[in-house]
Amino acid sequence: MTRMPLRPLARILKARETGENPDVIEAEIRAKRHEEMHDKSRQRAEGRLLVLGLAFFCAFITIGARMGTLASSVPEEPRATTVGNPIIGQRADIVDRNGRILATNLATHSLYAHPRDMIDPANAAKGLAAIFPELDEQELLADFTGERKFLWIRRQISPEQMQAVHDIGSPGLLFGPREMRLYPNGSVAAHILGGASYGREGVASAEVIGVAGVERQFDGFLRDPANEGAPLELSLDLTVQAAAEQVLAGGMSIMSAKGAASVLMDVHTGEIISMVSLPDFDPNNRPRMLTSGDQSDSPLFNRAVQGVYELGSTFKIFAVAQAMELGLINANTMIDTQGPLTWGRFRIRDFHDYGPELTSTDVIVESSNVGTARIAMQIGADRQREFLGSLGFLEPTPVEMVEAPTGKPLLPPHWSEISAMTISYGHGLSSSPLHLAAAYAAVANGGTRVEPTLRKVETPVVGPRVMSDAVSQSAVHMLRQVVTRGTASLGEVAGYEVAGKTGTADKPRETGGGYYDDKVIATFASVFPASDPQYVLIVTLDEPSVYTLGETRRTAGWTAVPVAAEMIRRVGPLLGLRPHVDSSQPVSVTLTSN
Amino acid sequence: MRGVLFVVAALVVMGLAFWAYQENYKTQAAIAEVRDLHQQIGAAHERLGMLRAEWAYLNRPDRLADLAELNFDRLGLLPIMPDAFGRVDQIIYPLPPIAPITNPIELSSDAFQNVENPL
Numbered sequence: 001m002t003r004m005p006l007r008p009l010a011r012i013l014k015a016r017e018t019g020e021n022p023d024v025i026e027a028e029i030r031a032k033r034h035e036e037m038h039d040k041s042r043q044r045a046e047g048r049l050l051v052l053g054l055a056f057f058c059a060f061i062t063i064g065a066r067m068g069t070l071a072s073s074v075p076e077e078p079r080a081t082t083v084g085n086p087i088i089g090q091r092a093d094i095v096d097r098n099g100r101i102l103a104t105n106l107a108t109h110s111l112y113a114h115p116r117d118m119i120d121p122a123n124a125a126k127g128l129a130a131i132f133p134e135l136d137e138q139e140l141l142a143d144f145t146g147e148r149k150f151l152w153i154r155r156q157i158s159p160e161q162m163q164a165v166h167d168i169g170s171p172g173l174l175f176g177p178r179e180m181r182l183y184p185n186g187s188v189a190a191h192i193l194g195g196a197s198y199g200r201e202g203v204a205s206a207e208v209i210g211v212a213g214v215e216r217q218f219d220g221f222l223r224d225p226a227n228e229g230a231p232l233e234l235s236l237d238l239t240v241q242a243a244a245e246q247v248l249a250g251g252m253s254i255m256s257a258k259g260a261a262s263v264l265m266d267v268h269t270g271e272i273i274s275m276v277s278l279p280d281f282d283p284n285n286r287p288r289m290l291t292s293g294d295q296s297d298s299p300l301f302n303r304a305v306q307g308v309y310e311l312g313s314t315f316k317i318f319a320v321a322q323a324m325e326l327g328l329i330n331a332n333t334m335i336d337t338q339g340p341l342t343w344g345r346f347r348i349r350d351f352h353d354y355g356p357e358l359t360s361t362d363v364i365v366e367s368s369n370v371g372t373a374r375i376a377m378q379i380g381a382d383r384q385r386e387f388l389g390s391l392g393f394l395e396p397t398p399v400e401m402v403e404a405p406t407g408k409p410l411l412p413p414h415w416s417e418i419s420a421m422t423i424s425y426g427h428g429l430s431s432s433p434l435h436l437a438a439a440y441a442a443v444a445n446g447g448t449r450v451e452p453t454l455r456k457v458e459t460p461v462v463g464p465r466v467m468s469d470a471v472s473q474s475a476v477h478m479l480r481q482v483v484t485r486g487t488a489s490l491g492e493v494a495g496y497e498v499a500g501k502t503g504t505a506d507k508p509r510e511t512g513g514g515y516y517d518d519k520v521i522a523t524f525a526s527v528f529p530a531s532d533p534q535y536v537l538i539v540t541l542d543e544p545s546v547y548t549l550g551e552t553r554r555t556a557g558w559t560a561v562p563v564a565a566e567m568i569r570r571v572g573p574l575l576g577l578r579p580h581v582d583s584s585q586p587v588s589v590t591l592t593s594n
Numbered sequence: 595m596r597g598v599l600f601v602v603a604a605l606v607v608m609g610l611a612f613w614a615y616q617e618n619y620k621t622q623a624a625i626a627e628v629r630d631l632h633q634q635i636g637a638a639h640e641r642l643g644m645l646r647a648e649w650a651y652l653n654r655p656d657r658l659a660d661l662a663e664l665n666f667d668r669l670g671l672l673p674i675m676p677d678a679f680g681r682v683d684q685i686i687y688p689l690p691p692i693a694p695i696t697n698p699i700e701l702s703s704d705a706f707q708n709v710e711n712p713l
Contacts (some may be wrong), residue, residue: 075640090643101649104647106644106647184651184654185654185655185656186656188654188656239655242656243673246659496676526644569675570673571673572676573676573678573679575675
């Protein structure tokens with residue numbers, strides 16, 4: 001590019017000749033040059049702007065297009081960066097203490113219909129009615145030919161039924177995957193497990209939710225994906241539970257009882273090894289709640305946890321143990337048992353007349369109401385209330401079931417002296433068999449409080465002390481004598497050293513006002529083996545009666561005790577308890593010489 | 595000098611592009627494989643769950659009790675009772691094995707017994 005000088009010599013000389021100002025020429029050329037430079041830089045700036053604009057345009061288009069695709073496409077989980085185990089997403093199993101399955105899942109299918117897609121609705125309705133007897137062909141046909149676009153037919157079907165529906169060949173009949181909760185053992189431990197049902201349902205999946213028992217209580221745990229399918233371990237032992245149910249069912253029918261309950265508990269940890277309530281149900285096909293009448297007549301009612309009864313003389317040991325703990329009596333103190341004992345307008349009398357006085361051990365062995373009431377008078381209402389509270393009788397059991405809070409003990413409105421006297425022999429305070437089991441466990445295990453639990457206990461926690469070890473031992477010794485020479489003589493099981501206390505309580509009338517003469521709750525609370533208590537077993541029969549030795553008998557000694565003895569005989573070996581054999585001659589070393 | 599730099603840079607860019615392309619496809623393949631494996635594991639879990647459920651169902655106490663009763667003649671199974679516990683000293687001590695006979699004595703009756711082994 002040739003550069004034009006600012007003062008071209010030819011024009012300057014010419015201008016000088018003509019007398020013009022040569023600076024004008026310079027200014028003119030300078031202005032021209034500036035104009036060119038201006039044009040050029042403008043052009044360049046325009047070009048840059050264009051490029052920049054294009055770049056921004058492309059960027060916006062790209063981002064916009066990406067946003068559009070994200071908005072219009074189906075969301076997808078990031079596959080490469082999933083944390084944890086994406087496979088185990090189903091509800092966790094429930095297993096017993098040895099890992100045997102109590103509840104698990106089964107992959108099944110649900111059946112639904114798109115009536116609009118059906119070619120031959122009449123044939124489809126006919127085929128379905130043939131496969132599922134409970135479906136009505138006419139109703140199905142009305143649904144298939146009506147306005148509906150979508151229709152659930154069955155929530156879960158078996159593989160055979162699925163194949164049969166396939167064979168109908170209708171394009172409007174569709175299957176969705178569905179998880180089903182299965183209780184393989186049927187009615188075994190039905191009340192504890194509860195049951196499950198479907199929550200939110202969709203075509204692709206459905207939520208399985210617990211409706212009762214531990215299924216409901218641990219719903220969050222069972223559904224928590226963070227557990228990665230770890231099962232819920234219960235304290236139950238399946239074999240023991242099944243044996244206990246069998247024995248209790250047999251006992252219930254022999255004793256013509258309306259219902260029965262049993263609780264077997266580890267005295268140290270409070271683990272419930274078996275808990276039975278009869279009549280029971282199949283959790284795979286959970287019956288509906290009663291809409292009228294007494295809920296306690298429903299098989300869903302858990303007598304061991306929800307049923308609160310006056311448990312009768314089984315309470316006597318608490319009064320005697322507390323009096324021993326307070327130092328008021330010892331095992332050989334003579335107690336006045338002269339009856340009847342009159343307090344205001346109340347008269348307390350015994351089943352038999354036991355004479356003027358008995359030792360406190362014999363008060364328990366012979367089950368004297370008068371003697372226990374006198375001990376309770378020495379203790380006083382406030383201290384008795386506090387002691388029973390420390391054994392857990394004042395609030396519902398803390399067992400891990402949703403039904404537990406409904407088993408609230410019925411306490412006297414005013415805990416007066418007469419209340420203390422009647423409560424000492426088990427009237428005036430209603431509690432569940434589970435309460436009694438926990439309290440007996442505390443008496444038997446050396447005097448520390450036990451909280452009943454349904455979860456397997458890995459590390460036992462020693463509860464607060466409620467009585468001294470010595471008191472606990474002499475209480476168990478008294479209970480042992482009830483079996484060896486008292487009211488529970490039918491409860492002796494060779495080798496297992498059963499210790500226990502019977503209780504026969506008249507049932508209060510539902511309408512209020514007194515008690516039935518011929519309806520009782522018979523209870524046997526037992527501890528075995530007495531020399532080193534390991535387990536506590538409570539057996540309660542509702543309205544038992546048995547015709548033995550020429551008369552109809554209802555007392556616990558004739559009804560609940562034999563059932564409990566048979567249960568211990570069956571369950572003891574299953575628990576791994578070796579029967580204790582009394583060797584007739586002591587082990588000794590004989591010195592010999594020759 | 596600058597030209598060489600440009601050529602090298604262009605080659606590096608091309609090389610990186612090729613590497614990224616390959617890595618992308620490898621990743622896609624790995625993801626697909628993981629998805630396949632997940633599906634397989636899921637199916638295996640489902641099958642395992644089904645088998646466990648069936649095992650538990652076939653071993654339910656009611657059924658076992660019925661089977662024990664049905665086959666009582668053959669098996670003679672009874673519920674375990676306290677007398678099932680034994681003591682160690684009730685079991686005989688295992689007998690020592692009989693040492694092989696190295697120097698047999700010939701007996702006159704051997705000639706007859708050699709015909710057939712009575713054992």
